[in-house]
Amino acid sequence: MTEHRPDPAGLDLVAIPTYRDAPATPTSDLAGVDLSGRELTVAVTGVERWTLLLFLSSRCDGCQAVWRVLSESAGGWPEIDDVVPVVVTRGPDSEGSAELRRRATDGVPLLMSDAAYRAYRVHGPPFFVLVDGYRSRVATEGVAWGPAQIADDVRRARAGAGGPAVPRLRAPER
Secondary structure, X not given: OOOOOOOHHHEEEEEOOOOOOOOOOOOOOEEEEOOOOOEEEEOOOOOOOEEEEEXXXXXXXXXXXXXXXXXXXXXXXXXXXXXXXXXXXOOOOOOOHHHHHHHOOOOOOXXXXXXXXXXXXXXXXXXXXXXXXXXXXXXXXXXXXXXXXXXHHHHHXXXXXXXXXXXEEOXXXX
């Protein structure tokens, strides 16, 4: 029996949401501690802004490019206006605050919170969640493969086009 292999010309790129359930991951404000151990709350629901939650770790190889972009961007996210980035790490028992201090960026809140990982059902870094604070909903979410991909997914979601573009096979023509 011959194995059927799809023709590469039979691929389409389609935008799909990255939600893991319907209609989306529920939103909630974030609570944890800052690098000094002080309690910190970050409001993301019912606010007049978009918030980009960046679930990162100081020990995550895949996180390094995101940390670098944050350090170079002076508190924003390159090429995306009106989006407030917030770094979320695991709690102080899991993350070393000394290493996080070296990576932290002025103007970008850093919240250490195991509860935030649970609330947004993040299994591990690098992961991102874009919260539409105007509507109190998750606009898109997914693995943070790199800064350019995050920026593309955020722009697409803000334009109402869903999540990342992924290949889909077309049925063969008969």
